[in-house]
Every structure is written in structure tokens, then in C-alpha cells.
Amino acid sequence: MARPYWLEYGLALVMVSVSLYCTGRLLVAKRWERRNHYDVNVSHILMGMAMAGMLVPRWNLVPNETWLATFGIVAICFLAMSTRFAVKRGLGGTDDDRAHHVSHYLIHMVMACAMLYMYWERSPAGEPSAQAMTVSSAIGAQPDYAGLSLIFIVILLASAIWQLDAIGKLSARQLVLNGGAGTGHASVHHPYLAPRLEVACHISMCIAMGYMLVLTL
Amino acid sequence: MTNRVALVAGQTTRGGEAIGCADSRSPDLRRMLQLGLATVWLLDGLLQLQPFMFTAHFGAMLRGTAAGNPQLVARSIIWNAGIVGHHSVVTNATFALVQVLLGLGIAWRMSLKAALAASIAWSLGIWWFGEGLGGVLSGNASPIGGGPGAVLVYALVALLLWPADRVGSDPPFAAARALGIAAARAIWALLWGGLACLTLVGNGRSSEGVHDLLKGLAAGEPRWLAALDLHLASVLAHRGVAVSVSLAALFTVVAVAVYLPSRAARVSVAAAVLLSLVIWVIGENFGAVLGGGQATDPNSGPLLILFSLSYWPARPRMATRDDPATAVALETS
Numbered sequence: 001m002a003r004p005y006w007l008e009y010g011l012a013l014v015m016v017s018v019s020l021y022c023t024g025r026l027l028v029a030k031r032w033e034r035r036n037h038y039d040v041n042v043s044h045i046l047m048g049m050a051m052a053g054m055l056v057p058r059w060n061l062v063p064n065e066t067w068l069a070t071f072g073i074v075a076i077c078f079l080a081m082s083t084r085f086a087v088k089r090g091l092g093g094t095d096d097d098r099a100h101h102v103s104h105y106l107i108h109m110v111m112a113c114a115m116l117y118m119y120w121e122r123s124p125a126g127e128p129s130a131q132a133m134t135v136s137s138a139i140g141a142q143p144d145y146a147g148l149s150l151i152f153i154v155i156l157l158a159s160a161i162w163q164l165d166a167i168g169k170l171s172a173r174q175l176v177l178n179g180g181a182g183t184g185h186a187s188v189h190h191p192y193l194a195p196r197l198e199v200a201c202h203i204s205m206c207i208a209m210g211y212m213l214v215l216t217l
Numbered sequence: 218m219t220n221r222v223a224l225v226a227g228q229t230t231r232g233g234e235a236i237g238c239a240d241s242r243s244p245d246l247r248r249m250l251q252l253g254l255a256t257v258w259l260l261d262g263l264l265q266l267q268p269f270m271f272t273a274h275f276g277a278m279l280r281g282t283a284a285g286n287p288q289l290v291a292r293s294i295i296w297n298a299g300i301v302g303h304h305s306v307v308t309n310a311t312f313a314l315v316q317v318l319l320g321l322g323i324a325w326r327m328s329l330k331a332a333l334a335a336s337i338a339w340s341l342g343i344w345w346f347g348e349g350l351g352g353v354l355s356g357n358a359s360p361i362g363g364g365p366g367a368v369l370v371y372a373l374v375a376l377l378l379w380p381a382d383r384v385g386s387d388p389p390f391a392a393a394r395a396l397g398i399a400a401a402r403a404i405w406a407l408l409w410g411g412l413a414c415l416t417l418v419g420n421g422r423s424s425e426g427v428h429d430l431l432k433g434l435a436a437g438e439p440r441w442l443a444a445l446d447l448h449l450a451s452v453l454a455h456r457g458v459a460v461s462v463s464l465a466a467l468f469t470v471v472a473v474a475v476y477l478p479s480r481a482a483r484v485s486v487a488a489a490v491l492l493s494l495v496i497w498v499i500g501e502n503f504g505a506v507l508g509g510g511q512a513t514d515p516n517s518g519p520l521l522i523l524f525s526l527s528y529w530p531a532r533p534r535m536a537t538r539d540d541p542a543t544a545v546a547l548e549t550s
Binding site: 003004007142143144145146147149150153154157158160161162164165167168207210211214215217 | 248252255256259260263264266267268271306310317323324325326437438439440441503506507508509510512
């Protein structure tokens with residue numbers, strides 16, 4: 001069934017922009033002596049590039065098997081970080097900025113798992129030589145695991161909505177005030193780098209991923 | 218610490234209203250439900266972007282909802298379906314954009330009121346033009362299948378979650394905050410009582426009504442869900458009347474239970490949530506979103522759950538020094 005190519009090019013462009021922006025964050029954060037979520041930015045770069053390649057197959061620069069391995073590693077890393085955070089600070093604990101909880105790591109683990117799912121879903125064992133994936137390849141099929149798509153979609157959209165609700169309290173100034181008591185001098189002189197833009201990247205990524213998962217239903 | 222409290226308090230009131238957030242760090246139940254509603258709108262927007270919706274078939278699907286409605290209503294639906302069918306890409310992209318913006322607008326505190334108001338208007342528009350008034354006038358509004366139309370419940374939920382406080386600082390449940398206790402209870406009784414009535418009228422109460430509805434759902438669903446549909450359809454064959462009467466009795470009990478004391482009300486809200494969940498899974502198959510790319514929303518189940526949770530009896534608030542309002546009172550006393 002025909003799908004709106006303009007929408008997929010548009011979303012792919014947004015994803016490339018997110019990747020480029022996050023690359024820029026990695027480059028300038030140290031130079032400007034600003035704190036940054038390096039793990040999140042790296043995962044946003046990878047997911048942005050991979051999703052752009054899924055939406056517009058010609059833009060897929062890396063073989064699907066490589067992406068599968070990459071997101072497997074990303075998922076494991078975030079699982080390890082979630083576990084370490086939960087052990088160190090408890091399930092209800094917060095990060096130094098007092099704004100991020102264990103869900104900060106868990107949601108990125110879920111996103112990495114969703115990427116794995118989308119690659120796996122379009123690369124069945126019977127078709128090892130599957131070419132560059134297209135989002136529409138699974139449309140019309142109703143596999144038994146289709147419910148998994150719905151679960152991923154709901155989690156990602158809920159995360160996007162939750163983050164948008166919280167975006168007001170994530171200004172650099174607010175994070176300094178929140179973290180001031182915990183880390184004192186360091187947080188005042190090294191505030192976070194544009195935290196609201198980082199959240200905006202997360203929101204756009206969740207929505208784009210949600211769209212791609214909707215197409216697998 | 219003083220600065221932090223001031224800033225947090227400033228954020229809660231900057232939108233001009235008590236947004237339903239005692240502390241911006243931990244949203245209260247009403248804000249959580251607003252975010253739930255926003256998530257459903259966002260999901261609707263993305264479902265509207267499925268390839269099927271950009272074809273003339275979507276217009277034909279809308280046209281189908283005209284059947285059985287009075288002529289005036291049917292004509293307006295057919296007129297709208299014609300426009301959608303002829304300009305499917307533009308109209309559908311607009312529908313999707315509006316729904317995504319409604320979701321984001323509810324989530325962003327500054328635009329909460331405008332988005333909730335727009336969502337009520339949009340819901341009523343969809344109810345008329347997209348759902349054919351939910352089949353209420355054509356006798357096809359069985360609550361088991363999503364009657365009287367999911368979007369009607371969207372509008373009700375938006376109304377109940379309106380960011381205003383008429384009851385004071387200690388409302389018995391979240392839904393009472395905007396409209397007052399009596400009006401909120403009346404809406405609950407009206408909705409669940411209405412569902413009871415709809416279960417007993419029209420096609421739903423025929424002896425094969427439930428069987429036909431469940432059997433019809435199986436097509437296109439994943440195997441496990443289709444097997445569940447077909448199994449239940451065979452079990453409930455020729456038992457439509459008994460199922461309808463039992464369900465109507467349950468709906469009626471839930472409807473009146475809102476007037477019971479807090480503890481009993483809690484049980485009735487839990488029963489309402491469970492009932493909504495059962496309807497969503499068995500009667501609606503998750504809104505048929507797993508059925509091959511033609512679902513426009515997750516149907517009424519999730520909205521009935523949000524609606525019910527907004528009546529969850531609240532615990533009386535404990536005064537603490539962390540609460541800026543009570544802190545001032547404690548300081549001055």
C-alpha cells in the first residue's frame with residue numbers, strides 16, 4: 001500500500017538533525033565546560049542514524065547486522081547502568097541533578113530494544129539476505145508478536161509525554177538549583193548543556209520510533 | 218532551599234492555574250490522568266498516519282458509519298466522507314497533525330487548557346462525522362464493541378480533568394475538582410447507566426449479538442487473539458440475551474456505587490476499571506490496532522479506565538512542612 005514518502009523523508013531529516021545536534025553536543029560540552037549526558041547523546045546519534053536509514057533505505061549507511069549488534073550492545077549498556085543506579089541509589093533515587101531517576105536509563109534501554117525489535121522483525125531467519133529495510137515491509141501481516149509493537153509504542157509515547165510535561169523544570173538554572181545541595185560548587189560552575197534541547201531530541205525520537213512501530217502493526 | 222521552593226511554586230502557577238500539581242516534581246493523580254489522555258491522543262495521531270488512512274478507502278470507511286442513522290445525520294457524514302475520500306492525503310495528514318498536537322498540547326502545561334478545550338470540540342466532531350454518533354441512533358452502540366463511541370469518552374475525560382478547582386483543597390476524587398462533587402457523580406451515573414441501557418437495546422441484546430460481534434473481530438487479528446475471539450464466540454452462541462442482561466446489571470451496580478461511602482466507592486471504581494479492561498481485550502481486541510493497519514484509535518477501553526480512575530477516592534491530605542501552602546500556615550501558627 002502506498003505510503004506518504006514526504007512524511008518518511010521529513011521524519012528521516014528530523015532524525016539526521018537530531019544525530020548531528022547530539023554530535024555537536026558531544027563536541028562542545030567539554031570545551032564549554034558544561035555537564036552532559038554522554039551516554040544518552042551517543043545512543044541518540046546511533047538511533048537517529050539507524051532510523052533515518054530505515055525510513056529512507058538509501059540513507060542506510062551501515063549493514064543491518066551491524067545495527068543489530070550495535071543496539072544489542074547499547075541495550076546491555078543501559079541495562080547495566082540501570083542496575084548500577086538501582087543498587088547505588090535505590091529504585092526511587094535520583095541522579096546528582098535530582099531530576100533524573102532510574103527511568104532515565106531504563107527508557108533508553110527500551111528504545112534500544114525497540115530498535116532491535118524493528119530490525120529483527122524485518123529480518124526473519126528465512127531471509128538472511130534481506131536488503132535495506134523499508135518501514136512498510138511488515139504492513140498487512142499480523143504476526144503473533146504484534147502485541148509487542150503496541151507495548152513499545154505505548155511506553156515510548158508515554159515517555160515523550162512525560163518528558164514534555166517535565167520540560168519546564170529542566171532548564172540549566174533549575175538543574176543547578178536542584179543539584180546545588182548535592183554537588184555544590186561543581187554543579188553551579190558546570191551547569192548542564194541545554195537540557196531542554198536534549199529532552200526535545202528524546203521526544204522527537206520517541207515519536208518517530210512510535211510512528212515506525214505503528215507501521216509494523 | 219528557599220530559592221528552589223520559590224522556583225517550583227512559580228512554575229506551578231505560571232500557567233495561570235493550579236495545573237493539578239502540588240509539586241512539579243511529582244504530578245498528582247489528575248495530572249497523571251491528563252498525561253494518560255495526552256498519550257492516547259498522541260497514539261491516535263500516529264495511528265492516523267498508517268498508509269491505509271491516506272487512501273480513498275478511509276473515506277469509504279467513514280461513509281460506512283452513515284448506515285442506519287437519520288437522514289440528516291447520514292447526509293452530513295456522507296458529505297464529509299466524500300471530501301476525505303477525494304482529498305485523502307491532505308485531510309488525513311491534517312487529522313493526524315491535529316491529534317498529535319492535542320497530545321503534545323495537553324502534555325505541555327502552558328497550552329493545557331487550550332488543548333483540552335480543542336480536544337472536546339475535536340472529539341465531538343469525530344463522534345459525529347467519524348463514528349456516526351457511535352451507532353447510538355442506529356441501534357449498533359453495544360458497549361461491548363465500543364458503544365456509544367470512544368471519542369465521546371475522550372470528551373468526558375477532558376471535561377473532568379479540566380484544570381480548575383471548585384471543591385477546595387481536599388476533593389474526594391480528582392474528577393470532582395473541576396465540576397464539583399454532585400456534577401461529577403451525575404456524569405459517572407449517566408455514563409455507566411447509559412452503558413447499561415445501550416446493552417439492553419439494539420442489536421447487542423439479540424441472542425446472537427455477542428457471538429456475531431466476537432466472531433467478526435477475529436478476522437485479521439493475531440492467531441492467539443483470533444483463537445480467543447472464536448472460542449468465546451462459540452461459548453456465548455445463543456446466549457446473547459443472558460450476557461446482555463448480566464452486563465447491564467453490572468453496569469447499573471457500578472453506576473450507583475459512586476454515591477456509596479469511600480470504601481465501597483473504591484471497590485466500585487476497581488470493578489469499573491476491571492470491566493473496562495475486559496471490554497477492551499475481549500470486546501474490542503485492543504481497538505483492533507493489531508489487526509492490520511486500519512484502526513484509528515484504541516477504542517473506548519483505555520478511556521473508560523482513565524475515566525474511572527479519575528473517581529478513585531483520594532486520601533485526606535496530610536499537612537507537612539514540605540508543602541509550601543501548609544508550610545506558611547505552620548510557620549505563622
